Amino acid sequence: MTVDKAYKMQRDDGIYDSIADKYRDPGTVYAFQVLEGEVLAGRDIKLQAFRHLQDLARAESNQGDFPFHYSLDKCREVLGFASLCPDPTTGRPLPLALWQKALLCWSQGWRNENDERRFHRVIFSVARTNGKTYLTVILLSYQYLIASAHFQNQDMAYIAPVSQQSKKGWRYVKTTFNRLRHNQFGDWMRKNKVKVGEESVKSNTSQNQLLRLSDESGQFDSYHLAFSVHDECGDDGRIGLIKENNGKITSGQVQTFDSQSWNISTAYPDSTSSLFLDEKMLRNAMIHDDQRALDDNLLVNYSQDSEDEVSKPDTWIKSNPLLPTAGKTMLDSMTSERDTKKNDGSISEFINKNLNCWLTVKENRFLNVHDIHNAVSETPPIDIHGQTCYIGIDLSKLSDDTAIAFVFPYQTSNETHYWIEEHSWIPLNHTAGNILTKEKQDGINYRRAEQLGYCDIAKNRWGYIDDDSVVTWLADYIETNSLSVKFICYDPWAISDVLDELNQVNKWPMMPIRQTAHDLDRPTHQLQKAFREGRIHYSDDPIIQYSLTNAILVGNSAGLKVDKERYTSKIDCVDAIVDAFSRAIYEYSDINPDFDPASVKKDPLSGMSDEERHAFLMNVSF
Template sequence: MEKIEIKNKDVIGTYQKQNYNAIAEKYRDPATKYAFKVLNGEILAGYKIKLACFRHLQDLKRSEEHDISFPYHYDLDECKKILNFARLCPDVNVGKPLPLLLWQKAILCLMIGWRDELNHKRFTRVSLSVARTNGKTYLVNIMLWYAYMIEAANKFNQDLAYIGPVAAQAKKGWRYVEMFGHKLSEIPAFKKQFFDRYGVDVQSEQVKGGNTQNNILRMSNESGQFDSYHFLFCVADEAGDTHYTSDNFSKITSGQVQTPNHQFVQISTAYDDPTVPFHSDQLRMTEMMEKDYQRSGDEFLVLVWEQDSPNELDAPETWIKSNPILMIKNNQTMIKGLQTEKDNKLNDGTINDFKNRNLNMWMQLKTATYLKLSEVENSIVNSYNIKGQDVYIGFDSSMFSDNTALAFIFPFFDERKNKQKFFIMQHSFIPFRQSGSIEIKEKQDGIKYRKMVDKGFCTITAHPQGLINIEQVYDWLVNFVNHNNLNVKFFGYDRMGDYRVKELVKTLDANFDWPLLDVAQRTSEIGDPTKFLQERFADNSILMLNDPVLKKALLNAETYEDKIGMQVDKAKATYKIDAVDALIDAMYQAMYATKDYGPLEKGKTEVERMTDKQMLAWYMNPESGLLGGDDDDF
């Protein structure tokens, strides 16, 4: 097949260049119909849904062309099975089955219809996100009970699970699972052929299969007790909640490897912390889907109904992007309800809450947030060449459980945009003495540091007691500068740092001609670079790699303002913002990169601002013009 990569989010333009006539003729199932309607503009949808629809059509073409790199097929009979089952499933609130909309049928078909070479479900992981009150609870129960009653049939000792973020939420969500099961047991065919035949008992904490020992368990992420289970099917409800950790998700998926035809479903509305694994997975998979020619992520289904921009707040005609239930004709009641909720949130100053939960957008709800999620995400680039460039370095030393961070700022001029810009990066050094081990440290901070080591974003301290090893920091820094042939224009550090900072600075001063400056951590000193960095993110003048450590630090940072200016702070000890503190120290001078002045030069003559090497060169050759003098002056 043709090598295709979606650029500039132009899914529709790319779709229109392809020929899907044979696909449209053969596949008339809900998922394929939905894909065509979205891409043909008949149904309004956001970027991520357009991308998922394009992926489905491309995958159908790959399957029809028997692409050897794509060992999957789409089974229409499996689609019919799940849809026939869904037609019998009663909604517990009205006591009878509800007709599913096209987008809901599409979800079920994509989850169940795609199969591998063994005819097992292709998608072992599924991530679904949609705004509140769009019927996700009903869908969750159809999935869970289908897996239990149909996929686990004729099997023994199969475990399935419904998981909530904490025990209280799991108990609340389980009430629907329990009621759903009781309603199913009242259907004559199901009662005789399943519930009575297998001795199924629907209880307040689990569903027990007496004859088969196939059980649905009520569990909470809070307990973290997933190691001994090999779930056939598992659903994590409200997966965007901050209580969920990537470590617990890994326990679930690693245990499922031994179970054929398994599936792990994460479903949620957007929450207010965009650094959670649920959202990170969606961003990662979006990038993979954009590279249609790659086979990375072929077993991960991501479907996200969300608004494309906060600017759509005042365009209710676009709200179907995040509320696909608005596909119901003349659904004026819900539209009116959403508009009323929006007006109420505007009046009480919590409009981000509406964007977050009702428009399914990852909005940080903290009023003192330093940067917006969109500003950080828009700054990310795939690569940047730092070789031989000028660099401004900031250093923030750890106290107690904090990380130690080095930050690097590379000013450059974007001639195409006629604009001064800055490429930023960081490298953190991770202690673990306070936590006791690197494993516990990872859980506390919510960052997989050991994986970040492989990507070059951090170093775990080599100190046997888990303390920061300043020699390790020094060696890494010197090797980084030398390897990339960097011209260090400035090294800023916190003057309140402990003896390790003094040791590092003394060593650097003895061995290099770098301009070193202690930066007082008070608003009068760091207020300007703090504000400058914030504004440069806002006007798209910052570039950075997709570094989870830096991203989390930037999004964790909150602002503290007084009459003099602004500083950054954090709400919790486990919110690491060390890389941001280091960036601000570096920006203390980097913001004057194109100027002939700045804090480093205050009160100094031009000779005094020279390094030792520059001063020696000038003494040896005063006509060199380093002082910018004119021959007529002599």
């Protein structure tokens, strides 16, 4: 099922007939245009358009478990303000494109039963030079002058990763408020004694304040922000504080009336960013529309559906929705930039920033993010019960995780594919038993992974992993699923105790794999190739995905192997997968990797012609 098919089924069943007659606002009109194909859009925008229409259908049918309604009055209010808000550069209001109006309507029009904004959290991502700054200024100005006008002691904020970035964005905010002071809102601002400064816009009457903040300052615990715009929040890979600060912002909004936080950004090279993971989470929620998860989160992501579209300028509207109104000049400039980047070898930067695609641009990255996530399968392609499997074990060293990987080779259409599973054990001995510190340090939500059955968090008071429990879990898993274990492949470093225990449980074939580039080069290349060819499959396991994202290639003249970029990066399950893969690749091969030519006696007839062989055999005496 695709979003296009789902929409057409609903449309043809008449689900949207009354909606099309009643709702003529830009948000609904745009949703219909996207799904009818009148506007070329990427998958995420199609999902949001479908979600909007589905939610309107739920609201119109008064479903008891859907406590939201779509207020056309609020749509008119925010659009009316936007038509008066001056552009920071030109000093006069600019006409908004339909997609920009739709974004404002979706975010401000949907309300809950208390008439608060439904979406407490909004993620908006678009390529560079698509009017993001103007929309940011409209949102902040609207919140201060309209949405918060009848309240007191309201805190609002414009946030950027570092102070220097926040100053640049704040200049636009200051310019806009100063121009509004001399336009329609001058009397109101003078009456409420609104002062526009370098750090805040503040009313001495209502005590409402709009603050300039940065992630590096970390001053979020003391505020209960009714509204915030977090600019360039995809830069978490470099800053490392954005996820933590977003948590402080949203936790402070729990008891704040009608609160809303915006995360606005283009895509960044580091796909371990919390924004990338949040986009993925919301995308999955929209795909499973019937489950109605994350009803108070909105994702509006303008992005290409594939990196291959870099060669198709007619599709760039997916990530650059301003193209139709910007004219031919913008497309010509982008095409020129694309060609320049292609010639100087930095085309990935164009794909990343100008087409708003997350990818890892480092040359030594093991896999790109699309290959990693394209391998995710909602349901296993095979029943593992009784299947042949290869097992890899990577034991904990210091603060590393212990990981066991299962590789199940199988064939489909005469092509070898691999189903992969893993289970990890998470030590807490280096974080004083604190799982929160461990999660922050590693960037993985281990508690959620444990709930999903992908890991066990150390429970003893010292935070160490119990090797006995690892062996017991493995033995039980093999027995429960009646697995046919060909090899248990392991890093021989510090595994002796576990090895002894495994041999006592069962006589499974054991294979030490030295962790050298010479020994790991072939399985590393074969695993990378299988990923790129779409022959690797695994469940939506956050530990596998995050570990693969962290993996880089290192090596020497002897070959390549995977490693991690930073000490805190986790690739333990990748190491275990590579170990298992070192033997799994031979399951359907005629090659015997353990064949030793020296063990076979030389054939005395080798090198002879047929005539010579015959003469030799005829002269053999007994």
